[in-house]
Amino acid sequence: MTTYVALLRAVNVGGTGKLPMSELRAMCESLGFAKVRTYIASGNVVFESKLSETSVKSRLERCLETSTGLQVGVLIRTGVELAAVLADNPFRSAAPNRTVAIFLDAPPPTDTLAGVSGQQTEEIALGKREIYVHYGNGMAESKLKIRAAKAGTARNMNTVAKLAEWAAA
Numbered sequence: 001m002t003t004y005v006a007l008l009r010a011v012n013v014g015g016t017g018k019l020p021m022s023e024l025r026a027m028c029e030s031l032g033f034a035k036v037r038t039y040i041a042s043g044n045v046v047f048e049s050k051l052s053e054t055s056v057k058s059r060l061e062r063c064l065e066t067s068t069g070l071q072v073g074v075l076i077r078t079g080v081e082l083a084a085v086l087a088d089n090p091f092r093s094a095a096p097n098r099t100v101a102i103f104l105d106a107p108p109p110t111d112t113l114a115g116v117s118g119q120q121t122e123e124i125a126l127g128k129r130e131i132y133v134h135y136g137n138g139m140a141e142s143k144l145k146i147r148a149a150k151a152g153t154a155r156n157m158n159t160v161a162k163l164a165e166w167a168a169a
Contacts, residue, residue, distance in 0.1 A: 001034065001048040001049065001050055002048065002049060002050070002078055002079075003046065003047070003048050003078065003079035003167045003168075004033075004046070004047055004048070004049060004053070004056055004076055004077070004078055004079070004167075005044070005045070005046050005076070005077050005078075005079065005082050005163050005164075005166075005167055006028075006043075006044075006045045006046075006047070006056070006057075006060055006074050006075070006076055007043065007044060007074070007075040007076075007077070007103050007153050007155060008024070008042075008043025008044075008045075008064070008072050008073070008074055008153070009043070009072060009073035009074070009075065009151075009152070009153040010072070010073070010153070019043065019064075019068060019070075019072075020041075021038035021041055021045075023067070023068075024038055024043065024045055025037075025038055025045070027060070027063045027064065027067055028045055028047050028060070030063065031049075031059050031060065031063055032049070033047035033048065033049050033056075034047060034048040034049070035047055035048045037166060039159070039162055039163060039166065040159065042155075042159075043072075043153075044155070044159065044163055046079075046163060046166045046167050053076045053078070056076055057074050057075075057076045060074050061073070061074050073151060073153065075103040075104070075105065075152065075153055077103070078167075079164070079167030079168055082160065082163055082164045082167055083164045083167070083168060084128070085101050085103075085127065085128075085130055085160060085164075086157070086160050086161055086164045088127055088128070089101070089132060089157060089160075090125040090132055091123060091125070091132060091134040094134045094136075096156060096157035096158045096161065097156050097157070097158055098134060098135045098136065098138055098139070098156075099132065099133070099134045099135070099156065099157045100132070100133050100135070100139075100154040100155060100156050100157070101127065101130045101131070101132055101154065101155060101157070101160055102130060102131040102132075102133065102146070102149045102152040102153070102154045103129065103130055103152050103153050103154070103155070104129050104130060104131065104148070104149070104151070104152045105129065105151070105152075106129060107126075107128060107129055108126045108127070108129075108130075108131050108148050109148050112126060112131065112146065112147075112148040113126070115146065115147035115148055116144070116145070116146050116147075117144075117145045118142070118143035118144045118145050119144055120137070120142070120143065120144070121135075121136040121137050122134065122135050122136065122142060122144050123136070124146070131146060131148065131149055131152070133146070133154075
């Protein structure tokens with residue numbers, strides 16, 4: 001069994017994609033996932049499965065659409081991969097609540113940094129299948145736009161650390 005972390009895109013953020021975490025847990029269990037746990041209300045779930053990452057992703061996306069009528073993007077990482085995201089954070093000395101990993105399905109395009117607009121004090125670095133951003137002045141006033149991040153989903157380093165901890169347990 002592989003431990004996976006599923007990160008749902010645009011769930012319970014800004015009044016969109018309302019999904020109680022109890023429903024998400026039930027969906028995951030209906031798919032045969034084991035040891036299902038959700039973390040905070042923004043669509044983070046840790047579980048075990050014998051399926052491949054691709055199968056986990058497609059089955060969970062289909063189940064979400066069938067159950068809620070919403071097309072919810074799901075980004076998947078193994079527990080080992082999530083631990084590596086945390087370890088590879090180039091902004092480890094920065095406040096974890098002001099640093100995010102934007103999770104993508106594939107490596108960031110080579111022209112990712114060229115497609116950035118509105119950058120002020122933010123620092124950006126590319127990971128394996130992530131884009132790291134440190135918002136020195138916080139996210140509230142940021143005008144940063146990263147074209148390559150459009151289909152991704154962001155989690156701050158506090159959330160990444162908790163999910164990595166759960167996945168390792």
